[in-house]
Amino acid sequence: MNGPLTASVSVDLDNLWAYLKTHGDADWERMPSFLPTAVPRLLDVLGEHGVTATAFAVGADAVRDDGAAAVAAFAARGHEIGNHSYHHEPWLHRYSRAELVDELTRTEEAVVAAGAPVPVGFRGPGYSVSPTLLEVLAERGYRYDASTLPTWIGPIARAVHNRTAPASDERAELFGGFSRVFAPNTAHRPRVGDGLVELPVTTMPLLRVPIHGAYALMLYRISPRLARGYVGTALRLCRAFGVGPSLLVHPTDVLGPGEAPGMEFFPGMDVPAADKVALLAWTLAAARARFDVVGTGAHAARVTVPPRLRENR
Numbered sequence: 001m002n003g004p005l006t007a008s009v010s011v012d013l014d015n016l017w018a019y020l021k022t023h024g025d026a027d028w029e030r031m032p033s034f035l036p037t038a039v040p041r042l043l044d045v046l047g048e049h050g051v052t053a054t055a056f057a058v059g060a061d062a063v064r065d066d067g068a069a070a071v072a073a074f075a076a077r078g079h080e081i082g083n084h085s086y087h088h089e090p091w092l093h094r095y096s097r098a099e100l101v102d103e104l105t106r107t108e109e110a111v112v113a114a115g116a117p118v119p120v121g122f123r124g125p126g127y128s129v130s131p132t133l134l135e136v137l138a139e140r141g142y143r144y145d146a147s148t149l150p151t152w153i154g155p156i157a158r159a160v161h162n163r164t165a166p167a168s169d170e171r172a173e174l175f176g177g178f179s180r181v182f183a184p185n186t187a188h189r190p191r192v193g194d195g196l197v198e199l200p201v202t203t204m205p206l207l208r209v210p211i212h213g214a215y216a217l218m219l220y221r222i223s224p225r226l227a228r229g230y231v232g233t234a235l236r237l238c239r240a241f242g243v244g245p246s247l248l249v250h251p252t253d254v255l256g257p258g259e260a261p262g263m264e265f266f267p268g269m270d271v272p273a274a275d276k277v278a279l280l281a282w283t284l285a286a287a288r289a290r291f292d293v294v295g296t297g298a299h300a301a302r303v304t305v306p307p308r309l310r311e312n313r
């Protein structure tokens with residue numbers, strides 16, 4: 001193998017209100033935020049491990065003081081800022097073209113107003129993506145989309161989540177369908193969106209189960225060693241199969257009991273913050289031991305897959 005494989009780390013700045021909204025909790029309308037608690041911890045652990053990552057910002061947060069401060073703090077430390085939609089609705093794949101343009105534009109403006117460059121990367125909330133979205137991203141000069149999670153576990157995650165959430169048409173489609181298991185697990189050129197690179201959130205090679213956050217933390221509750229073994233095995237398999245993993249981090253990965261009021265339903269929220277920070281630190285160190293770890297923008301830029309030839313129409 002010539003040189004180290006590239007891996008990337010990205011942080012989705014999903015805020016407390018966004019989780020409550022997806023879960024159907026009316027309290028979300030007060031827009032509660034845990035960013036002021038989570039962001040300094042995330043920046044510290046990334047900094048301690050020398051990881052320059054990407055933070056995907058939600059527009060509805062970036063227009064407020066705490067969200068703008070989060071964008072500014074990540075940007076000031078050299079991290080890339082990506083676009084994570086404006087309203088953070090996991091049913092974004094149902095939006096019209098005009099609604100998608102509005103989501104992208106408003107978030108771009110908020111990110112720039114907070115002091116960061118115009119985003120060139122996008123991640124849909126709840127792994128939601130549509131052909132129209134990819135077209136609009138390409139038209140707006142985006143270089144990559146990082147929205148897909150190639151796993152079979154979406155319908156199961158949805159069933160578990162929706163046991164505690166009110167029924168709705170939108171929630172019926174959360175977390176993607178079974179077809180996702182056939183989606184590529186490595187960076188590739190999507191069928192639509194000229195010039196775009198698709199950088200999936202990496203799942204365990206062969207097993208196609210997610211390796212990030214809540215999934216590792218469910219194991220952590222059984223045994224910290226089991227959680228580290230799971231993440232370590234995933235990284236070793238990535239290395240063995242030549243998969244440069246794109247690793248996903250959330251604020252909930254550094255927040256402990258009582259720091260996300262209303263999210264007691266969410267897996268791993270009873271794990272102490274210090275334990276979570278230690279697991280994230282261990283994960284970053286393990287990734288750096290095997291890969292050249294960068295942000296998702298740099299990862300996508302290193303993809304050498306040629307642009308697809310346009311199909312004759």
Ligand SMILES: [Zn+2]
Nearest residue numbers: 012014125126
């Ligand atoms: Zn999100």
